[in-house]
Amino acid sequence: MLKSRLAAATAIALALAVGTAHAQDITIGYITKSATNAGWMMINQGARDAAAEEGVNIVEVGPAFADDLTSQLEVFENMVSQGIDAIGIAPADSAGIAPAVNDALAAGIPIIAIDTGVSGAEVTSFVATDNLAVAKVQGAVAATLIEDGDMIIYVTGSQAQSTGQDRRNGFLAGFTAARPNSQVLEVPTEWNSEQAQVGVEALLNQNSDVKMIVHAWDGGTMASVAALTNLGYGPGDVKLVGFDGASDAIAAMDQGWVHANTAQMLYQMGYQGIRAAAAAARGEPVAARIDTGFFLVTPATSGVYKQMVGIQ
Amino acid sequence: MADITGAEGQQTHPAMRWARDILLRFLRAEWSGALIAIVVLAIAIEMVTDGRPFFHPTNIMTILNNSAALGIVAGGMTLVILTAGIDLSVGSVMGMTAALMGYLVSYLGVDPLLAIAMGIACGMGVGFIHGGLVAWFGMPAFIVTLAGLSVWRGTGHLATGAQATPQLPSTFDTFGRWNPFEPLRSAYQAGELSAFWQPMGAFVDDNWVNFFRTFQMSALLFVGFFILLALITSNTRFGRYVYAIGSNPSGARQAGIPTTRYIVMVYMVASVCAVLGALLFLGRAPYAKSDYGLMWELEAIAAVVIGGTSLFGGRGSVWGTFMGVILLKLINNGLTLAQLNTFWQMVVTGIIIVLAVALDIVRQSRDPMLVKRFLAALAAAMTFLTLMTPASLWVRATIALMEHNAMQELQATGATLAPPQAQRVMNPTAVEAALAAQADAGLPSAALMVVLLVALAAVARPDHRVTIAALMALGAGLAVVLTAGYATAAPLVMLGAVALIAQALVKPLGRQAR
Numbered sequence: 001m002l003k004s005r006l007a008a009a010t011a012i013a014l015a016l017a018v019g020t021a022h023a024q025d026i027t028i029g030y031i032t033k034s035a036t037n038a039g040w041m042m043i044n045q046g047a048r049d050a051a052a053e054e055g056v057n058i059v060e061v062g063p064a065f066a067d068d069l070t071s072q073l074e075v076f077e078n079m080v081s082q083g084i085d086a087i088g089i090a091p092a093d094s095a096g097i098a099p100a101v102n103d104a105l106a107a108g109i110p111i112i113a114i115d116t117g118v119s120g121a122e123v124t125s126f127v128a129t130d131n132l133a134v135a136k137v138q139g140a141v142a143a144t145l146i147e148d149g150d151m152i153i154y155v156t157g158s159q160a161q162s163t164g165q166d167r168r169n170g171f172l173a174g175f176t177a178a179r180p181n182s183q184v185l186e187v188p189t190e191w192n193s194e195q196a197q198v199g200v201e202a203l204l205n206q207n208s209d210v211k212m213i214v215h216a217w218d219g220g221t222m223a224s225v226a227a228l229t230n231l232g233y234g235p236g237d238v239k240l241v242g243f244d245g246a247s248d249a250i251a252a253m254d255q256g257w258v259h260a261n262t263a264q265m266l267y268q269m270g271y272q273g274i275r276a277a278a279a280a281a282r283g284e285p286v287a288a289r290i291d292t293g294f295f296l297v298t299p300a301t302s303g304v305y306k307q308m309v310g311i312q
Numbered sequence: 313m314a315d316i317t318g319a320e321g322q323q324t325h326p327a328m329r330w331a332r333d334i335l336l337r338f339l340r341a342e343w344s345g346a347l348i349a350i351v352v353l354a355i356a357i358e359m360v361t362d363g364r365p366f367f368h369p370t371n372i373m374t375i376l377n378n379s380a381a382l383g384i385v386a387g388g389m390t391l392v393i394l395t396a397g398i399d400l401s402v403g404s405v406m407g408m409t410a411a412l413m414g415y416l417v418s419y420l421g422v423d424p425l426l427a428i429a430m431g432i433a434c435g436m437g438v439g440f441i442h443g444g445l446v447a448w449f450g451m452p453a454f455i456v457t458l459a460g461l462s463v464w465r466g467t468g469h470l471a472t473g474a475q476a477t478p479q480l481p482s483t484f485d486t487f488g489r490w491n492p493f494e495p496l497r498s499a500y501q502a503g504e505l506s507a508f509w510q511p512m513g514a515f516v517d518d519n520w521v522n523f524f525r526t527f528q529m530s531a532l533l534f535v536g537f538f539i540l541l542a543l544i545t546s547n548t549r550f551g552r553y554v555y556a557i558g559s560n561p562s563g564a565r566q567a568g569i570p571t572t573r574y575i576v577m578v579y580m581v582a583s584v585c586a587v588l589g590a591l592l593f594l595g596r597a598p599y600a601k602s603d604y605g606l607m608w609e610l611e612a613i614a615a616v617v618i619g620g621t622s623l624f625g626g627r628g629s630v631w632g633t634f635m636g637v638i639l640l641k642l643i644n645n646g647l648t649l650a651q652l653n654t655f656w657q658m659v660v661t662g663i664i665i666v667l668a669v670a671l672d673i674v675r676q677s678r679d680p681m682l683v684k685r686f687l688a689a690l691a692a693a694m695t696f697l698t699l700m701t702p703a704s705l706w707v708r709a710t711i712a713l714m715e716h717n718a719m720q721e722l723q724a725t726g727a728t729l730a731p732p733q734a735q736r737v738m739n740p741t742a743v744e745a746a747l748a749a750q751a752d753a754g755l756p757s758a759a760l761m762v763v764l765l766v767a768l769a770a771v772a773r774p775d776h777r778v779t780i781a782a783l784m785a786l787g788a789g790l791a792v793v794l795t796a797g798y799a800t801a802a803p804l805v806m807l808g809a810v811a812l813i814a815q816a817l818v819k820p821l822g823r824q825a826r
Contacts, residue, residue, distance in 0.1 A: 035469075035474065036469055036474035036601075036602065036603050037603075038475070038476060041474075095732070119730070119732050120730055120732070156654070159654050159655070160655075185651060186651060187648060188648075188657065192606070193598075194597075194604070195644075197596075197597070197598075198378045198641075198644060198645070198648075199644075199648045201374050201377075201378065202371070202374060202644075202648050202649055203648065203649065205368075205370050205371050205374050205526065206361070206368075206371065206649055208521060222598040222599065223598060225598055226596060226597055226598035229489060230377070230488075230489045230528070230596050231526070232491070232494075232520075232525050248476060248598075248599070
């Protein structure tokens with residue numbers, strides 16, 4: 001943690017030094033939720049590309065471990081006190097970051113929330129997929145893959161977080177509307193694929209008539225592929241439905257494991273977020289809500305999707 | 313105090329005495345606390361879940377399979393803790409070496425066996441650094457390995473770009489998901505078996521899903537590793553020195569034990585065990601990645617402590633850790649099967665860990681009063697969980713109504729509500745439902761609250777009059793639970809009652825132990 005704070009301070013100082021050398025330059029702070037999660041790496045790439053395209057400096061800081069609010073707050077306050085031009089942030093905690101965001105906004109620094117919203121502050125712009133709406137689509141599509149009354153498993157994300165809550169609530173709403181008699185067993189996780197794998201194995205062992213496993217994120221999808229392999233199932237024996245459109249889950253779709261995946265436009269989230277931040281820093285108006293949309297990947301549309309996001 | 317059992321006569325039947333001796337010897341073992349917790353918990357889970365029985369071999373094998381990787385890491389940790397040290401870096405070392413081995417194989421085309429050898433060498437180097445700093449420079453193990461926790465995790469991310477590898481070659485499966493019965497089954501299905509093997513192949517194939525499917529290398533290696541580790545700790549000079557260093561370091565040095573060298577060796581063993589844990593984990597995981605093993609150091613320490621090993625060193629056993637790991641994974645598995653709410657899972661996990669360690673402390677003290685208190689506390693804990701079954705509904709409904717009313721009052725003053733505040737305002741049907749839930753759960757909660765108070769009184773004063781009152785209260789609680797429609801909590805009440813009844817055994821056993 002100390003390391004990342006130190007790195008952040010040095011990086012900001014360096015960027016600002018460079019900034020004063022070329023008075024026109026704009027420096028944008030970008031605070032991510034994770035530097036190691038496959039999905040977040042795509043978002044971060046989008047952010048970097050946008051900064052390069054806009055010709056602005058970007059200071060990227062990830063937390064020492066995923067969802068560490070205290071280190072995010074510290075980095076955020078450092079950036080504000082050093083006079084950064086705009087901040088794009090993926091809050092580790094929607095409510096916890098709000099007071100700091102309000103202070104920054106009051107100081108005239110535009111704040112762009114990326115992926116996760118801030119509750120209790122009017123950010124300059126909120127750039128994200130509407131998780132609840134996409135999860136409803138995921139639920140409705142998943143329902144078409146099985147009969148009413150079939151037992152399924154849902155692997156949740158963290159229920160202490162709005163993203164995890166929205167995805168679960170959206171899925172259950174979309175799914176149970178179409179398949180009211182199906183039993184949904186749940187594997188609770190904190191976005192941890194190890195928990196997902198162990199939980200899925202336990203439930204599959206006890207209930208051999210599970211027909212489908214639906215996931216709140218693609219780390220869970222890959223964990224289910226491993227769990228099914230461990231128990232000797234083949235592709236298609238139990239249908240899998242993913243969320244995120246991560247490249248390994250798409251590869252698993254090509255092998256016949258995954259039957260549907262609601263892909264967030266992850267790259268777009270980082271890209272649009274930093275473009276909005278750059279625009280706001282220049283004093284241009286930006287929309288208060290930028291929906292980056294989603295793409296429904298099925299075996300039929302996976303070719304289009306792969307071309308779109310650049311998977312070989 | 314009257315003797316409740318009456319079993320303690322002058323002439324005890326030889327079979328009775330024999331059974332009692334076995335029981336006493338069992339209670340003296342370090343691992344008995346964890347084993348009792350495992351059995352009690354397994355029975356509780358069995359009673360609250362439906363579907364395939366919890367004690368089904370496939371489920372037990374699944375728990376063993378999933379315990380294997382953590383178990384081997386915890387095995388190494390046991391040795392470190394026995395020397396009164398600690399190794400906080402094992403999770404990071406596990407993640408780093410898992411990623412490294414996967415990376416070498418996937419992107420540099422290194423032969424899997426060579427990559428594994430390199431991983432083990434890497435673990436030895438890491439352990440040498442930790443042990444050297446502790447033994448030769450006298451740095452506290454806590455600080456050295458806390459630094460290691462950060463350094464090795466960072467190194468793992470740096471070395472592999474924190475990217476997942478593709479699926480690993482099947483060599484790695486040998487340490488994880490490979491099933492020794494698989495070749496027999498596929499040969500049977502292909503019709504290649506000789507007449508002698510044919511019936512066995514048919515048997516395996518028929519019982520594949522219900523039995524043989526979960527017989528995997530990870531579980532076998534897990535058990536094999538612990539047998540080996542137990543043999544080493546109890547039968548070799550290394551094992552004896554580890555205990556000696558932990559119980560009295562200066563005495564060990566004076567007795568001519570080269571303590572520094574052995575401490576370095578222990579940290580090397582711990583890091584190598586982390587690498588072996590990584591290997592077993594890779595055998596069942598979808599890919600290799602440097603964020604594996606997060607928080608494993610804490611889980612491993614928890615397993616060691618639950619298994620009755622003292623954090624102050626010198627006392628404990630490898631088998632205790634084995635039981636501790638299984639208990640942790642059993643809690644996980646059981647609570648998932650029981651489909652308990654996530655946040656409750658966290659609370660219940662903590663309660664079980666505290667009870668398991670309390671059991672161990674009570675067991676060591678051999679003070680009958682403390683044992684009785686513990687059993688009463690167990691009954692109280694069960695009553696608390698029973699109480700929470702209706703009370704959590706009541707609390708949730710009450711809080712929702714309070715929030716609703718407060719927000720409406722705020723609205724009445726003309727304030728605009730922020731979105732999360734507006735969410736607290738309920739529509740009339742939701743208000744109706746909350747009121748109904750409050751009314752339904754209120755009375756049973758109040759009744760069970762009284763039962764809990766009586767159970768707590770039995771903790772404070774564990775004499776037999778209060779205990780019998782608590783037992784009667786639990787009986788009443790069972791009636792409440794069954795009539796009010798919370799039958800899922802009934803096994804908890806019964807477990808509490810069993811704990812209270814077991815108090816009667818304390819006195820005769822205690823007398824015998826002395």
